[in-house]
Amino acid sequence: MRMIDFFDRGARMAHDRLCMIEGNTSRTYSEVQRRSNAIARGLIADGFAPGAHAAVLSGNSMTAFEAILGVLRADGVWVMANNRASVSENAYLLDLLDVDTLFVHSDLADRVETFRRDCPNIRRYVAIDRPIDGADVWLGDLVIEGDATIPQRRSGASEELGFLANTGGTTGRSKGVMLSNGNWQALVSSLVASMPMKTPPVNLVAAPMTHAAGPLALASMALGGTVVVLPAFDAGAVLQAIERHRVTYMFLPPTAVYMLLAHPDVRSADLSSLEYISYAGAPMSLDRLKEAIEVLGPVMNASFGQTEAPMCVTAMPPHEHLNAAGELAHPGSCGRANLLSIVEIMDDAGNILPPGERGEIVVRGPLVMQGYYKNPEATAEVSTFGWHHTGDIGLRDEGGWFYVVDRKKDMIISGGFNVYPAEVEQALMADPQVQDCAVIGVPDEKWGEAVVAVVEPKAGCTIDVAALLAATREALGPVKTPKAIEVMDQLPRSNAGKVLRAELRKQRWAAAGRTI
The missing domain is CATH 3.40.50.12780 (ANL, N-terminal domain)
Incomplete structure (x- = not known):
């Protein structure tokens, strides 16, 4: 089965049910199916080849989901692009992953010039929400309405490439991850097995659709579920x-x-x-x-x-x-x-x-x-x-x-003992004043690496550093207790919301003139 076959399963079950809601706009499965068909016809007429790669660069958006479904219906490979990544990181990934067609939201129109310079393989730029400078065509002008069935142009075999994701680059330069039709089948099956739904789900997309929330929303469509899209x-x-x-x-x-x-x-x-x-x-x-x-x-x-x-x-x-x-x-x-x-x-x-x-x-x-x-x-x-x-x-x-x-790679070796940051972070998070925290190792002549915690206080709260250190020592003992606690209004985070220990570590190791 192809990824689009899972959507069509949901559409057969729930053709009149709401498929997606964004603000005051909603569309049924029949409407979304028709729109994805029209997008696929437009892509094919424009020269989009079977198995070609297409990325959708957008924040959370119903139209972005429809563009993804159109790519899959045209038997293309969906490339998960991250609208929150830097323009240089996006250019690197779009070029690495051989993107042929890029759907881009008007919020990111200023990036197109860079992509045209650094991504020579991109053949077509499609604006998804309105006409923009730099795009070749607006989605509204690309679509071709009709009743004829879109022919299947690839085998749909389990090993066939279905979509390309990326590793995010939190531990080095991002890599493209090849995920097949079989991987998608395993993902949907595992989700259904671990979370059996009493009724067709109503799935709220509040986290970025460029990460886990996007594939999970598409998976819920296989069950005829309704996807409610929030911008952020x-x-x-x-x-x-x-x-x-x-x-x-x-x-x-x-x-x-x-x-x-x-x-x-x-x-x-x-x-x-x-x-x-x-x-x-x-x-x-x-x-x-x-x-x-x-x-x-x-x-x-x-x-x-x-x-x-x-x-x-x-x-x-x-x-x-x-x-x-x-x-x-x-x-x-x-x-x-x-x-x-x-x-x-x-x-x-x-x-x-x-x-x-x-x-x-x-x-x-x-x-x-x-x-x-x-x-x-x-x-x-x-x-x-x-x-x-x-x-x-x-x-x-x-x-x-x-x-x-x-x-x-985050393990700290302090005085010859292995210290795992997550264990220390659990102890720190027990303090009701702490909103979030990160534990890192920093250069230390005595210990090799000293355990240091950087904590983000809850709004309106003041961290009692001495009390927090004492509570952590009681919970974990002296070896794992941070040698120092720093307070930061807001911890650095990745586009997916993960705290970037590597950023905190890099700053402090660079000051010592060392990386290891």
């Missing part, structure tokens, strides 16, 4: 949308969950329609997780994945979060291996480790990517011993529950 995350707007549209499902990174919990209306809002809030992308504070279950309801759904094995390597559904006593049943766990994933813990020599021992989380199964685009060396590096290496340190317990300890 805003806690108040999220609460209003849940009430107005009776939202059942949404994806949020932990930082967005924290902001939702901090909103003054969260405890009075009617959130009874919610069935699942998926959280992933970074470890969640256990104290905030308990608060989320108390305030938002028993709806929290943990998962672990990465671009190379998207979103569903492991899962812990809401009913497995709490034990009979109402306490967290598996504190800090990201769940057990999902239906279509084989997950293990491996040491550097390729040995599978027993329960309780820390090592790298490795994965096999149909969820794992086909490889890095035009980068066989990097593909081979992450595929040693016949497993995909995630770069995350973790462990599993006797019951098969997995726990992510930290990124392999």
Whole structure:
């Protein structure tokens, strides 16, 4: 099955149901299907070849989703482009991933000149929301209406390339990730297995559609679900949308969950329609997780994945979060291996480790990517011993529950001891004054690396550094307790909302004239 076949399944089930809502505009499945057909006809007439690559550079937008569906219906390869990345990073990726056609929103019109200079392979620029300078054509003029069925122009085989994502560049230059029709099938199947829906979902897209929220919204269309699109995350707007549209499902990174919990209306809002809030992308504070279950309801759904094995390597559904006593049943766990994933813990020599021992989380199964685009060396590096290496340190317990300890490259060696930042961050986040934090190692003549914490206070709060240090020492002991705590109004974050430890680390190591 092709990716577009999943959408068509939803359209057959729910042709008169609302497919997408944005503001006061809504469209049924029949309308969206017709629009995607018209976009596909326009692309084909314009010379878009079977298997050609097309990117959609836009913020959250119903029209952007329709452009993606049009590309897939024309049997093209969808390239996930990030509107929040810098113009230079976008130019690098669009050129690396051999983009033939670029759909671009008017908010990003000023980038087209750079792309024309640095991306010679882009054949056609299509403005998606209105005519703009620099674009070859506006989407409204590209579409070709009609009733004839769009012919299938590729085989639709499982191994056929379906979409190209990128690694985000938080640990080095971004790489293109090749994801096939089979990977998409595994993703949708794993989602449905881990989060069975009582009714067709109403999926709120509040996180960037350029990351997990976009594919998850497309996956929900296979179930005939309704996708509600917000332009960006805003806690108040999220609460209003849940009430107005009776939202059942949404994806949020932990930082967005924290902001939702901090909103003054969260405890009075009617959130009874919610069935699942998926959280992933970074470890969640256990104290905030308990608060989320108390305030938002028993709806929290943990998962672990990465671009190379998207979103569903492991899962812990809401009913497995709490034990009979109402306490967290598996504190800090990201769940057990999902239906279509084989997950293990491996040491550097390729040995599978027993329960309780820390090592790298490795994965096999149909969820794992086909490889890095035009980068066989990097593909081979992450595929040693016949497993995909995630770069995350973790462990599993006797019951098969997995726990992510930290990124392999983020580990701090202080005085000969291994210190995992995520463990220290969990202790710091127990303080109710702390909104978010990052723990890094900095050069130190005595310790080699000293553990330093950078904390972001909640709005209107003042951090008592001495008290926070004392509480952390009591929880973790002296080795893991930060040697210093710095307060920062706002931590640096990636386009996906992840705190950038690497940025904080780089600043402090550069001042010491060292990188290691």
